[in-house]
Amino acid sequence: MKKYNWAILGCGHISKKFSNDLKLLPNANLYAAASRDWQKANDFKNEYGFEVAYGSYTEMVNDPNVDVVYIATPHSFHHDHAILCLKNKKAVLCEKAFAINKNEAAEMIAFAKENNTFLMEAFWTMFQPSFNKAMEILKSGELGKLQIVRSDFAFNAPFIEEKRLYNINLGGGSLLDIGIYPVFAALTSLGKPKIIKTFAHFSATGTEESISIIFKYAGGEMANLTSSFAAHSPVQTEYWCENGYMILNPRWFMPTKITVVKHGQEPQHFNSGHTEGTGYHYEAAHVMKCLDEGKIESEIMTWQKSLDLMELLDRIRIDAGIFFPEHDEKMFF
Ligand SMILES: NC(=O)c1ccc[n+]([C@@H]2O[C@H](COP(=O)([O-])OP(=O)(O)OC[C@H]3O[C@@H](n4cnc5c(N)ncnc54)[C@H](OP(=O)(O)O)[C@@H]3O)[C@@H](O)[C@H]2O)c1
Incomplete structure (x- = not known):
C-alpha cells in the first residue's frame, strides 16, 4: 500500500476537522502544515501530528516529499493556490467553492491538464x-x-x-x-x-x-x-x-x-x-484511490460537475446582483 504525504495549505477552521479525519486513513501520512505564519503552522503541526511546518505556501510546494495538498483558504484564493500547487506537480484537493467563478475554475482545470496533475473539488457531500x-x-x-x-x-x-x-x-x-x-x-x-x-x-x-x-x-x-x-x-x-x-x-x-x-x-x-x-475521510480516501490508479481527474467529483456548479453560482449571482470586483472582470462566459 502506497502512503501519501499530505500537506495542509492554510491552517484555519476546516483544516483542523479535515486533519482529524485524515488520521483515520492508513495510507495517509500527515506530513506538512503550511501557513503564512510559521508559528501558526508549527502549532498546527504539533496539535494535529504533522511532521514539518512551513511559514509560506510556496516553501511547502517546493518540498519534493509532498504528494497531495488540501487547499483550505478563502474561496478568493483557491484559483491562485491551486495553480501554485499544480505548477509544482502537487495533487490538489481544493475546498468548495472551487473558485469565485466558472472562468477561474476552467483555468485551474487547464493547469491540471497541462501539468498532468490531479485536481478535485473537495465537495465532501458527493462521497457521503x-x-x-x-x-x-x-x-x-x-x-x-x-x-x-x-x-x-x-x-x-x-x-x-x-x-x-x-x-x-x-x-x-x-x-x-x-x-x-x-x-x-x-x-x-x-x-x-x-x-x-x-x-x-x-x-x-x-x-x-x-x-x-x-x-x-x-x-x-x-x-x-x-x-x-x-x-x-x-x-x-x-x-x-x-x-x-x-x-x-x-x-x-x-x-x-x-x-x-x-x-x-x-x-x-x-x-x-x-x-x-x-466525514471528510471519504473524499480523502477517494483522492488517494485516484492517485493509486494514476488518474488526474475523479470519475465521481468530475471537473464537469465543478464547472456546472460554478456556472449555476455565476447565473445566480448575475440574477441577484452579487459581484466580486477583484475577480469578476472575466466572469461572463
Ligand atoms: N467542506 C466543508 O465542510 C467546509 C467547511 C468550512 C469551510 N469550508 C471551505 O474551506 C475554505 C476555508 O474555510 P475556513 O472556514 O477554514 O476559513 P478560515 O478559518 O477563515 O481559514 C482560512 C485560512 O486561509 C488562510 N488564508 C490565506 N490568506 C488569507 C487571508 N487573506 N485572509 C484570511 N485567511 C487567509 C489562513 O491560513 P494561514 O493563516 O494558516 O495561512 C486561514 O486560516 C473556504 O473556501 C470554505 O468554503 C469547507
Missing part, C-alpha cells in the same frame, strides 16, 4: 454514504418522478467586517460558502435549470447575507433553495416526488439519516452506516 443512498432511492423510481427539491443551509454568523464571511475581497456572502450546498442538491438531482429567479439581502459590507433561489426546469420541476448568515435553519433537504417524499435529515450534507415517506404509508428510516470521524 447517506447522500449516495438517497441518490440510489431517487434513481430506483420507488417514489416516482422527482418534482420539487427544497433545500436550506443557514446559520446566524456574527457580523465581523474583516472576517471571511462578510469580506467581499475574500469571496464573502452566504451563497458561495453555504448556499452552494442547496444548489448542489438541485444540480445532482434535477440537473441544470432553464430559469433562475432570486431575491438577495446584502450586509453593510456589500456581501450577500441571505438569498432565496428558485430553479425552474423544462419539464415543470422546481427547486426552492435558501441560504443565510442571519438565522438558523433546519439544514435539511427534501425531495418531493409523485408517490411520496424523502428527507435528508439535518445536517443533510454530511453523514445523516434518510427518511422516506411513501404516500399514505408509515415513514421508513435509513442509517448511513457511518461510524467514525466527521
